[in-house]
Every structure is written in C-alpha cells, then in structure tokens.
Amino acid sequence: MTKAERLKIILDYLDKIYDDPRCELFYETPFQLLVATILSAQCTDKQVNKVTPHLFEKYPTAYDMALADISDIEKLIYTTGFYKNKSKNILLASKMIVEDFNGILPNTLEDLIKLPGAGRKTANVVLGNAFNTAGIVVDTHMLRVSNRLGLTTLSDPVKVEFDLMKKIPKTSWTKFSHQMVLFGRYTCKAKKSDCHLCDLSNGICGFYKDNIKIDLKRKK
Numbered sequence: 001m002t003k004a005e006r007l008k009i010i011l012d013y014l015d016k017i018y019d020d021p022r023c024e025l026f027y028e029t030p031f032q033l034l035v036a037t038i039l040s041a042q043c044t045d046k047q048v049n050k051v052t053p054h055l056f057e058k059y060p061t062a063y064d065m066a067l068a069d070i071s072d073i074e075k076l077i078y079t080t081g082f083y084k085n086k087s088k089n090i091l092l093a094s095k096m097i098v099e100d101f102n103g104i105l106p107n108t109l110e111d112l113i114k115l116p117g118a119g120r121k122t123a124n125v126v127l128g129n130a131f132n133t134a135g136i137v138v139d140t141h142m143l144r145v146s147n148r149l150g151l152t153t154l155s156d157p158v159k160v161e162f163d164l165m166k167k168i169p170k171t172s173w174t175k176f177s178h179q180m181v182l183f184g185r186y187t188c189k190a191k192k193s194d195c196h197l198c199d200l201s202n203g204i205c206g207f208y209k210d211n212i213k214i215d216l217k218r219k220k
C-alpha cells in the first residue's frame with residue numbers, strides 16, 4: 001500500500017467517526033476563544049468550560065479584562081491549574097490587545113504569537129475556529145496520534161506542524177486538527193487506548209502492530 005493510500009484510509013476513517021468536529025471550548029468571541037485556549041493548557045476543556053462562563057460574564061472583552069485585578073482573575077480560574085501564570089498572561093495579553101491592536105484580537109499568526117501565553121498551538125486554534133483560517137494544531141494528542149499512525153516521525157511540535165502541513169490538504173487542516181484531538185482524547189488515548197474500537201488497528205496503525213498486538217499475544 002502506498003503512503004497516499006494509507007493517508008486516505010486514515011482521513012476517511014476520521015471523517016467517518018467525526019463528520020462535523022467542533023472545538024469543545026465555550027466562547028462567544030475570538031477574544032474569549034483566545035482566553036479559553038490559554039486556560040486549556042495542562043487542563044481539560046471540560047474544566048475550562050466550568051470557569052469561563054463566570055470569567056466572561058465579569059470580563060467579556062479585552063478592555064474589561066485589561067482593567068481586571070489579577071487576584072480576581074486568579075480566583076476565577078484557580079481550578080484550571082497554573083493559575084498564576086495563566087492569569088498573568090491573560091492580563092498582559094488583554095493589555096496588549098487594547099494598546100497595540102485597538103482592542104480587537106489580531107487575525108494573523110504573526111500577531112497572535114506576540115501575545116503573552118499564545119504560542120503557535122493557541123494561535124492556530126484561534127485562527128481555525130474564530131477566523132476560518134486554516135491551521136494545524138499540534139497539542140499532546142496530535143503529537144501522540146500522528147506518531148502512532150506514522151503520519152510523522154518527529155517529536156518537536158513546530159516541526160510536526162510543518163511536516164503535517166506538507167502531507168494534509170490545506171482545506172482539511174482545521175477539521176483534521178479537531179478530529180485528531182477528539183480521536184486522541186476519547187479513543188487513541190495515551191494510556192489504554194481503545195484499539196478494539198478502532199478500524200485502523202486492521203493493518204494501518206504501526207503502533208498497534210508493533211506494541212499493542214504483541215502485548216495482547218504475550219498475555220494469551
């Protein structure tokens with residue numbers, strides 16, 4: 001089987017299991033998505049969604065957030081972890097949006113990654129979901145699953161992003177990012193992945209063939 005044929009099988013399978021994948025974070029504006037994505041570092045989307053309704057009710061815009069007392073932001077986002085660092089970044093990013101971008105969240109990767117707390121992953125989440133601009137989001141799930149499936153052999157997130165950009169059609173970048181994150185979160189998990197539910201265990205997934213299948217045979 002050629003690499004192109006394997007890739008097609010993987011993309012078709014992801015389309016089958018996630019035909020209309022969406023970002024699971026709650027937000028109403030691009031600025032709120034930026035904040036929610038900063039909060040999602042080392043935290044589940046479910047937990048972020050528990051704190052953002054209160055946070056956004058009190059500080060809905062960059063202008064409001066820029067005037068917030070940092071101790072109040074800390075109190076509101078405490079349960080997402082790393083709350084001191086996240087609060088500082090949210091406050092500084094809000095101030096920068098107000099001072100350098102007239103209060104409007106910029107819509108280019110170059111400008112978004114200037115904001116404190118926003119790396120390429122966060123920028124690509126915002127671009128893909130709030131601005132309809134294609135981007136590949138490389139988080140822990142994308143890293144793990146793309147390696148398991150042999151879509152890349154690299155481990156550096158930025159290198160993986162560029163590697164996948166060469167292989168995945170640009171029109172699919174945002175959808176593919178959602179699909180891989182959901183697939184990694186709910187099926188191809190870091191520990192105890194649900195390979196018995198996954199069609200790719202049938203000759204496509206090298207990780208299954210080289211690790212899990214062999215383990216299963218040993219246990220018999």
Ligand code: SF4
Nearest residue numbers: 188195198201205208
């Ligand atoms: S077979 Fe298992 S390891 Fe491979 S992609 Fe499917 S869930 Fe992930």
